[in-house]
Amino acid sequence: MASDEKRILLVEDEKTIRDAVAAYLERENYIVRGVGDGQSALEEFEKHSFDLIILDLMLPKLSGERVCRAIRETSNVPIIMLTAKGEVEDRIIGLELGADDYLIKPFSPRELVARVRALLRRAHAESEPQLEVLDFGDLVIDISGHKVMVEGKEVDLTASEFKLLTTLARYPGRVYTRMELVEKVLGYDFEGYERTIDSHVKNLRAKLGDDPRNPRWLYTVHGVGYRFEAPQKPEKKSAE
Template sequence: MKTILIVDDEQKIREVLSSYLVHAGYRTLEAGTGKEALDIHRKEAVDFIILDLMLPDYSGEEVCREIRRQSAVPILMLTAKVEERHRLEGLSIGADDYVIKPFSPREIVARVQAILRRSANDLLAERISYNDGDLVVDTRTKTVCKAGQPVHLTPIEYRLIQILARNPGRPFSRGELVEKLFGLDYSGDERTIDQHIKNLRNKVETDPKKPTYLQTVFGVGYRFEGGRS
């Protein structure tokens, strides 16, 4: 049974989400502050985190950054901030998805299920090396290495590079990538993909401003380029 950590300072929200998630077959843990969330994450085997941005002690961004230093556990952010820059900031520090308040508990359950399902699926059953070993994607160990060094990726980033690397040279639209990552029922902004690509470039490209692997196809989306070795 997967364990979901719900982090929100509003007890009613925690209780409602917990009820829906338990009904969907998950075990839930609750935290009302950032400190409680970090303590639980250190002590418990958590499979997914639902994280509110507005907490009474630490901000959700601070909690997300700290968790990302230790773990690639999927994180879904809850935010009342509707501006695009706030959503992009959350994605840039390692969140896998976001939902704007007010929200439907059923939507939260659907997002959790979709992210966990896609995180568990292997798109590649092989070790693929590019440009004489400069970049290696290995799903047997679920690792990515750049210049011989392991690269720490979030589950969504890992899934995204698998999709692209499996189809070198093929352009993918943002809509296609959203569907493969989040499913047909995803109702968020397709531009979410841009931030995930930016994060990936910062991690796997020698010069993120002049990407070798993750290339923009203007008017379409993105494609992966790289000679297999």
């Protein structure tokens, strides 16, 4: 079975979809709390602790965008966004707000369960102690403490952003294709989700203060993917 009684907040205004998804998740032994509007979602989030949130983009009272933004002000809990919109730009709105993954309606409940399982597995793996610190001067990545420091100040990253940064930073100079990063960061290989990585990179650059026009760490390899570069440390002048 998939869980150790993990708690999931399911925010979906269509009751038939909410009930069907909840049934699939409960079959996997997840504890599901379902609500039908954005205001109720925030109230539940403030009252209870959840391991993952499934959040519809189009909601009454408060939109999914506003709910996601409010949650991200205080928490890095994994979020899967649901959207009925098919345009590429619409599909990545949630990612740019800090969601970790998205699904387009109509979707298979079995695929959603697989996404939930992958996100929770990744979040659990990242919480396990890993005695490793990547020190690049102004950028320090503390794997064991799950912390990122830029010029001495801690930067708050989502689970996906942290995984993306550590994947790239462990092998400076190596170029990763978008599909490689989808598999490593999201936990599965799914055609068409390359733009997911672009959104995570955009968010990551903004939080690190890394200008894509003059990058310090994250470089775009056009037509391929991304690479991380460790800045050259200034050479010490020898005493005359």
